[in-house]
Amino acid sequence: MDIGILALQGAVSEHKSCVEKAGMNVIEIRTPSDLQHISGLIMPGGESTTLRNLLKNSGLWKVIDESDLPIMGTCAGAILIGKGVNETFSKIDMEIDRNYYGRQKDSFEKNILVENKNKFKGIFIRAPAIISIGTKTKPIAWVDDNIVGCIEGKNMALTFHPELTDDLTFHELWLEGLK
Numbered sequence: 001m002d003i004g005i006l007a008l009q010g011a012v013s014e015h016k017s018c019v020e021k022a023g024m025n026v027i028e029i030r031t032p033s034d035l036q037h038i039s040g041l042i043m044p045g046g047e048s049t050t051l052r053n054l055l056k057n058s059g060l061w062k063v064i065d066e067s068d069l070p071i072m073g074t075c076a077g078a079i080l081i082g083k084g085v086n087e088t089f090s091k092i093d094m095e096i097d098r099n100y101y102g103r104q105k106d107s108f109e110k111n112i113l114v115e116n117k118n119k120f121k122g123i124f125i126r127a128p129a130i131i132s133i134g135t136k137t138k139p140i141a142w143v144d145d146n147i148v149g150c151i152e153g154k155n156m157a158l159t160f161h162p163e164l165t166d167d168l169t170f171h172e173l174w175l176e177g178l179k
């Protein structure tokens with residue numbers, strides 16, 4: 001299976017190494033034609049306003065918006081596949097609020113609770129927060145009682161950065177769902 005990683009901005013090489021460790025081939029996505037043979041797309045963190053502009057200018061926005069390509073969005077990527085005050089792809093029925101915890105200095109690490117597992121190192125960098133989820137959206141990760149990860153169909157949104165850890169739990173979970 002070929003997995004695309006949006007390579008316009010953000011933690012591209014880190015996601016690439018996770019996907020390769022999980023045994024898949026990676027294609028870096030910069031133009032609409034790059035999307036042709038991939039089975040899923042990872043949208044990395046970065047800065048959602050910048051990512052939105054780069055996606056629009058490259059022509060990728062329209063194609064992704066109109067496709068059913070499964071997406072894993074982390075941090076800024078999660079903002080773009082959820083629903084917020086600014087334009088998004090709305091692939092997952094969840095309200096997500098950017099920069100919820102404050103500025104860069106308010107970035108933090110906290111243990112995440114995952115189903116079937118007691119902990120996962122959660123790295124939150126100027127993270128957004130999931131404010132609410134729809135009835136078809138399934139929560140998969142929590143910090144205290146707050147949802148920090150969810151899936152709807154083959155789309156997954158995480159407010160943290162699993163690619164900055166050595167733990168492939170979330171990448172493998174998403175990739176498993178694509179088979």
Ligand code: GLN
Binds near residue numbers: 125
């Ligand atoms: N705060 C950024 C935004 O609003 C997201 C930060 C990140 O992706 N690490 O887009």
